[in-house]
Every structure is written in structure tokens, then in C-alpha cells.
């Protein structure tokens with residue numbers, strides 16, 4: 336059996352594709368990897384919130400899933416929009432890596448120091464303003480290697496990045512501080528790799544892929560987080576966060592919230608339930624009822640007028 340993986344061409348994307356390839360090979364499959372360039376890879380001179388949040392890194396991959404040119408598309412779970420077209424499904428979430436954001440620098444500094452950080456994530460910008468208002472922020476895009484190059488060239492002193500990507504790309508030695516998830520709560524899906532397929536994928540292939548790649552506890556947590564994000568209807572340009580944990584008896588706890596763009600308002604809720612989809616919906620409703628609705632509306636207006 337040969338399984339064709341479609342992936343973006345960045346080093347992080349390729350790491351993920353090789354990671355899935357290895358798991359599939361261990362399960363006895365043969366694997367081909369096909370690199371696909373997406374809009375998000377091609378447009379580097381505009382911030383992501385201006386290109387439009389939906390599918391900038393996934394559209395071209397989904398075209399090839401639909402046509403059957405590839406069997407699966409491999410993504411960072413975080414980058415995958417919360418609501419997929421009916422023709423597609425996520426059939427596996429790999430075991431989650433540490434979820435924290437980390438401070439990365441070639442200089443000796445920590446979150447109490449005064450410095451300039453480069454980031455293009457609206458969540459990180461808003462949370463920095465909320466919790467670390469003394470830190471200066473500049474917009475910075477590009478893949479991990481590009482950003483580290485820009486940092487070392489002096490465009491900024493530090494970067495705020497997901498531990499998962501930094502670790503996978505071998506920049507562990509530049510981690511200066513790990514931010515606490517209770518406060519600097521990560522984006523929905525951070526740290527896990529998602530395998531997407533067409534709903535028409537061959538059943539035997541589908542079974543093998545799930546068996547080889549899916550981590551059930553990660554899966555239920557990510558289903559809860561993604562259900563939350565879908566209910567909020569927030570793409571990656573809205574500073575929402577969500578992190579789900581499980582207890583022994585499969586009880587789930589979802590911590591989630593929203594931050595205003597200026598960091599002045601932050602609302603955080605936490606809910607316990609055993610059904611992931613419902614947990615996401617309940618948490619989103621609670622957040623909206625407790626003031627999230629107003630913040631979301633304000634953010635939408637600000638983003639629209641910035642375009």
C-alpha cells in the first residue's frame with residue numbers, strides 16, 4: 336500500500352511530513368511525499384490577517400486531496416481552520432508536544448527585561464500587551480529560519496514561538512524562558528500534527544493511518560478545542576486561546592478565552608465535561624455570555640477598518 340502525503344515546503348512542514356511518514360512506514364505502508372506551495376507561503380509581504388485568515392495555508396492542499404493526487408495532507412493542527420468543508424475530515428492527531436510558547440533569543444534576556452520581540456500572531460501581541468506591557472513589539476513574518484535570521488540581523492531582540500516548532504527545528508539552545516500555559520495560554524491545537532483526508536479516502540488506507548498516527552487522548556482534547564474555535568467562529572486573526580486537558584476517567588477540562596487587541600481586556604473561562612464537541616460549544620457560550628461577545632465584536636470592527 337502506498338500513501339501519498341501532501342505538505343507545504345517549509346522546514347517545519349517537512350519535519351511534520353517525515354514524522355508522519357515514519358509512523359506510516361512502521362505500520363507497513365510505503366510513502367510518497369509531495370510538496371505543495373500555498374498562498375500563505377507565496378505572499379510574504381502582508382500580514383496574515385490582511386490576506387484573509389481562512390485556508391491560506393490549506394487551500395492548495397485540499398484541492399489535491401479532492402482530486403486524489405494526494406491521500407493525506409499533513410498540517411500543524413494549529414494552522415488548520417476550525418471548520419472544514421464536508422468533503423474533508425481530520426483522521427488523526429499525533430500525540431501533543433509541550434504546548435507552551437517560549438521566548439527565543441540569541442541574547443541573555445527574560446520576560447522581565449526590556450526588549451523588542453518580533454511576532455505576527457495577534458494572540459501573542461495581545462497577550463504581550465496584557466501581561467508584559469514593557470516589551471516592545473514589531474511585526475515579523477516568515478518561517479522559523481527566516482525569523483531567526485532577521486532576529487540575529489538585528490530586526491528584533493527576541494521571538495515568541497511555539498515550543499513545538501522551536502524544538503522540532505533544533506533551536507532548543509535559544510530558548511530563554513518557557514511561558515506558563517495558565518497565563519499565556521496557547522492557540523487551539525498548538526503542538527499536535529493533524530492528518531487530513533478526503534471523506535472518500537480508501538477505507539483500508541484510512542484505518543492504517545489512524546492506527547499508525549492517532550493519539551486518542553490528544554484527539555479528544557483537540558476536538559474540544561476545535562469545537563470551541565468553530566463555535567466562536569474565530570480564525571487565526573482573532574486573539575482567542577484554548578487548551579484542553581484530560582483527567583484519568585476521560586473527564587476533560589477546557590481553558591479558553593479571548594483578549595482585546597490592545598490587551599486591556601481579557602476574559603477566561605474553564606469548563607469540565609466528558610463530551611469534547613459539547614465541551615467546546617459550552618465553553619464558547621460561557622465565554623460569549625461573560626463579555627466575550629463584546630470583545631469579539633470590537634475586534635472584528637478593528638480588523639475590518641484596518642483592511
Ligand SMILES: NCc1[nH]cc(CCC(=O)O)c1CC(=O)O
Nearest residue numbers: 411413496497499500525526527
Ligand atoms: N503559525 C505558525 C506555526 N504553526 C505551527 C507552529 C509550531 C508548531 C505547532 O504548534 O504545532 C508554528 C510556529 C509558531 O507558532 O511558533
